[in-house]
Amino acid sequence: MSAAPWKRPPARRVRAIRDRLRLVYGVPGWSAHGQPIAELVLTVLSQSTNDRNRDVAYLRLRERFATWDEVRRAPVDEIEDAIRPGGISKVKSARIKSILEAIAVDGELSLDWLAQRSVAEAQAYLCSLPGVGRKTAACVLLFALGMRDVPVDTHVSRVGTRLGLFRPRAPFQEMHDEMLSITPPGQELELHVNLLRHGRRTCHARRPQCRACALARMCPSAHALSV
Numbered sequence: 001m002s003a004a005p006w007k008r009p010p011a012r013r014v015r016a017i018r019d020r021l022r023l024v025y026g027v028p029g030w031s032a033h034g035q036p037i038a039e040l041v042l043t044v045l046s047q048s049t050n051d052r053n054r055d056v057a058y059l060r061l062r063e064r065f066a067t068w069d070e071v072r073r074a075p076v077d078e079i080e081d082a083i084r085p086g087g088i089s090k091v092k093s094a095r096i097k098s099i100l101e102a103i104a105v106d107g108e109l110s111l112d113w114l115a116q117r118s119v120a121e122a123q124a125y126l127c128s129l130p131g132v133g134r135k136t137a138a139c140v141l142l143f144a145l146g147m148r149d150v151p152v153d154t155h156v157s158r159v160g161t162r163l164g165l166f167r168p169r170a171p172f173q174e175m176h177d178e179m180l181s182i183t184p185p186g187q188e189l190e191l192h193v194n195l196l197r198h199g200r201r202t203c204h205a206r207r208p209q210c211r212a213c214a215l216a217r218m219c220p221s222a223h224a225l226s227v
């Protein structure tokens with residue numbers, strides 16, 4: 001028997017998932033930090049490494065260069081040396097330098113103006129920068145500027161797919177669009193953070209802990225994946 005075709009979950013189901021996650025993890029306390037270039041560089045540094053190594057690489061970069069314009073004008077091997085603890089530093093250093101060069105206008109580097117644009121315009125601009133995709137753009141818009149976007153990382157993607165929030169095997173672009181359309185306005189950060197926490201603590205990639213999962217009764221994957 002083939003599985004029923006996927007349908008976008010109704011708003012009441014999304015609210016029920018949000019409420020259950022809220023019971024387990026609470027509502028994350030947070031406000032936008034207002035530094036979009038820092039968030040952009042931090043997100044590039046986060047690729048293929050853990051949070052600790054990302055943060056060490058970021059701090060070393062900030063200690064070595066006083067401004068983002070100094071990073072932009074630095075030889076790429078000096079940037080690479082500074083961010084080495086973050087891994088794949090050759091790729092990341094070239095990407096950071098290219099992004100900063102693309103952002104610079106007459107030697108001035110700022111992304112603060114994005115806050116005056118629509119979310120779609122801001123996404124389009126960020127995704128036009130070298131190596132920047134929807135997840136990185138969403139991190140900048142949400143975490144730095146408090147704009148309405150929801151990053152879909154590997155945890156959010158896996159948990160959301162198992163809960164039926166996304167079409168099976170949907171590409172990341174589609175998952176970002178879906179996430180944005182189903183997330184109640186003002187709860188972008190809460191849903192992102194709590195789905196991510198659930199992926200890290202319970203809904204693991206290899207052995208999800210379905211029997212101990214607070215969402216098991218509302219999860220279409222619970223039976224198939226139960227360990």
Ligand code: SF4
Nearest residue numbers: 203210213216219222
């Ligand atoms: S029931 Fe299992 S698959 Fe569903 S969210 Fe919980 S841990 Fe993940």
